Each structure stands twice: as C-alpha cells, then as structure tokens.
Amino acid sequence: MTTDHFSFETLLLHNNHKFDATNGAVSVPIQHASTFHQLDCDQFGKYDYSRSANPTREALEEIIAGLEEGTNGFAFSSGMAAISTAFMLLSAGDHVIVSEDVYGGTFRMVTQVLSRFNIEHSFVDMTDLENVKAAIQPNTKAIYIETPSNPLLKVTDIHGICCIAKEINALTYVDNTFLTPALQKPLTLGADIVLHSATKFLSGHSDVVAGLAVVRNPELAEKLGFLQNSFGAVLGVQDAWLVMRGLKTLHVRMEHSVQSTKKIAAFLESHPLVKKVHYPGLASHPQFTLQKQQAKSAGAVFSFELENEDILRSFVDNVTLPVFAVSLGAVETILSYPAKMSHAAMPDEEREKRGITKSLLRLSAGLENPDDLIKDFTVALEKSKLVLTV
Numbered sequence: 001m002t003t004d005h006f007s008f009e010t011l012l013l014h015n016n017h018k019f020d021a022t023n024g025a026v027s028v029p030i031q032h033a034s035t036f037h038q039l040d041c042d043q044f045g046k047y048d049y050s051r052s053a054n055p056t057r058e059a060l061e062e063i064i065a066g067l068e069e070g071t072n073g074f075a076f077s078s079g080m081a082a083i084s085t086a087f088m089l090l091s092a093g094d095h096v097i098v099s100e101d102v103y104g105g106t107f108r109m110v111t112q113v114l115s116r117f118n119i120e121h122s123f124v125d126m127t128d129l130e131n132v133k134a135a136i137q138p139n140t141k142a143i144y145i146e147t148p149s150n151p152l153l154k155v156t157d158i159h160g161i162c163c164i165a166k167e168i169n170a171l172t173y174v175d176n177t178f179l180t181p182a183l184q185k186p187l188t189l190g191a192d193i194v195l196h197s198a199t200k201f202l203s204g205h206s207d208v209v210a211g212l213a214v215v216r217n218p219e220l221a222e223k224l225g226f227l228q229n230s231f232g233a234v235l236g237v238q239d240a241w242l243v244m245r246g247l248k249t250l251h252v253r254m255e256h257s258v259q260s261t262k263k264i265a266a267f268l269e270s271h272p273l274v275k276k277v278h279y280p281g282l283a284s285h286p287q288f289t290l291q292k293q294q295a296k297s298a299g300a301v302f303s304f305e306l307e308n309e310d311i312l313r314s315f316v317d318n319v320t321l322p323v324f325a326v327s328l329g330a331v332e333t334i335l336s337y338p339a340k341m342s343h344a345a346m347p348d349e350e351r352e353k354r355g356i357t358k359s360l361l362r363l364s365a366g367l368e369n370p371d372d373l374i375k376d377f378t379v380a381l382e383k384s385k386l387v388l389t390v
C-alpha cells in the first residue's frame, strides 16, 4: 500500500500493518518464537533468531519509521537502551555536544559510562547556536539535542544545529520523546537519528517501558541494526504490541493533552503563587516563535516554579487528581518533581546550575477535563498560601 498521501492521523491506522496478510487479523500477531526453522543448509528464511529480527518487533519498527519519515526503525527494551545503543555509533576519542538540561538518564550515560570509553562530551545551552559552534572540537562527531528540553522546555533550532553538524561531518541526534512525530519530525529538518522513550506518549498508558530509534538513510540503518543485534537490548514482542496499540490513538491523545496544557499553563502563569511557567506554547516563552516554526505545537509537558520549596511541598500534598510520579505522556495527568525524580541522577550543584531548582514541578497533561485539573490546582494553591503566612 502506498501511504505517502495520508495525513498523520490516518497513517496511524492505515499502514502496511493494517491487517495480517495471511489471515486478515486486524491486529498485528504476537510472534513469540525465539528461533525460526530453516529449510536446508543453504536457503535461510528472512528470520533466523528473534534478537536479530522478529516479525512483531519489525512491524513496530516499520510503523515508527513511516511516522518519523525515516528509512528504518529500531525497537529497544527502553528509551535508555535506544539512546545508549545509538551512542555506540561513536568511537573512543570522539566528542559529543549535548543539550544542557538533558534527560537525567542520558546525562548519567554520557558522564559516567561514555566517559569510561574515552568518548568526551560538552554540555551546551543550545538556545544560542553560537554556544554550539564554540563547543566544536576537531573530534566532534555528534550533536545530541533534546527539544523542548527536560524539564525547562528550552527550545533548540533543529535545522540550525543540523547545518552546523553537516559542516563538520557530525551526526545530529534528536530525542523526540516530548513531542512525538505527531507534532515534530526532526528527520525532515535534517537530523540523522531520532530517539524515543516509547514509554511516554507513543504508548501512552503507563504500562510499558520501550525505546525506539529511526534513522534517515540505509547506511545509518546498517550501522544501527548491527549495534542493535550486537548489544541485544531489543524490545520484547508483548511490549512491541502494546506500543503499536498505543500508537493508534496517539493523535487524539496528543490533541486533547495539548489543548489542556495550553489552558492549565495559562491558568498557572496568572496565579500569584507561581513564579514562572516554562512552556513554549506561551507567548512569554523566549522561543515561542521558533517552536511554532519547527513543530505543530508546543506539546503537553511543561514545568512551573512555585515561590519556594515549602509551597511546592504543600501543593504536592494537596493536589488530588494527578499521579505524583516519574514519567510523562500518559492518559492520566502526571505531576513530577524533577529535582528528586527524573534528575536525581544529576549532582545537586549541576542541577541547580541548570535552573532545575527544588521549587520546580513538571506536569504532563493527560486526558482528564482540564477544568477539573484547574479546580484541583486552585484548591491546592489556596491551601498552600497558608504556608506563606506561618
């Protein structure tokens, strides 16, 4: 089936895995087999062993490649497995430039694992491309972007970075977890590798841990496929199926969550106990225009700073609707505390330096009615006001 002419939401349902070619089943079959029978010594079938390739995992890999407009997709056992395997494209002696307020697990991988293999790094505030240019070394082989970043929602000019990277023959990696291809397609802006924690919006139901990577050309596909098989952190078939199930509703979930986010972020921005809201969908955000240019919207995750840590603690104690947890991108609204959760792997000093303070909360809007969430937050903030007066 040629699917090029379909819009994104249609493509989520009508792709090459719409039904099973052998029996018409309208759900991708889960193939548990670890190994595949071969006809004789010389003629091997397409599949031989499930670490190398498995039909269920392959269906997900093809679907995500189509959605991101890349040539090949790869499914891993977690977002960190996808990211770590993609970093293995680098070699000892190479240098990578990384977004300053990157996901805590990526920070840990870069600073505590890659460093042991003599892969150097520089963390850079990428909101200014001059900072990126200044960080280039003769051995810079990759630029790793997270945009909007986590948890301060700083926006990086993807196309701008890709141009810089091309000049020095370096690869551009983009962690697209926050926006998903429903809202942003880094490969179309010039990136080489897109990475995902499919644990978040892509699956969307807080019930699976998974990672995905998509590459822009067959040469990179060959290299990353080799690493996926060598490293072996592949996604299990049940989990691949759960991600495919989640993907079918990606568009409607994002649409609702983005609308709610806009409403909630605007409400918090006007609240006297809220010091600052970090959301590139607000006109007050320094990269509001850039975000509009490179993505369909600003997504469904934002962070906000309360007056102080005491107010934050009181707010967290008093809200009732969101789950208070690590993670994001789910049907239920998730409130999290970056300093103690996603960025706990970052030393205090590094964290504070990046503006991830102890009075910062991150919210990922789910599918509740936003007015219910606003009511809940209004009451919790009202109760937290008392902390100020004691």
Ligand SMILES: *Cc1c(COP(=O)(O)O)cnc(C)c1O
Pocket (backbone or CB within 6 Å): 078, 079, 080, 081, 103, 105, 146, 150, 175, 177, 178, 196, 197, 198, 199, 200, 209, 210, 211
């Ligand atoms: C969660 C997350 C990761 C890591 O993914 P896991 O599936 O938890 O391994 C990487 N990047 C971002 C932006 C994330 O939110």
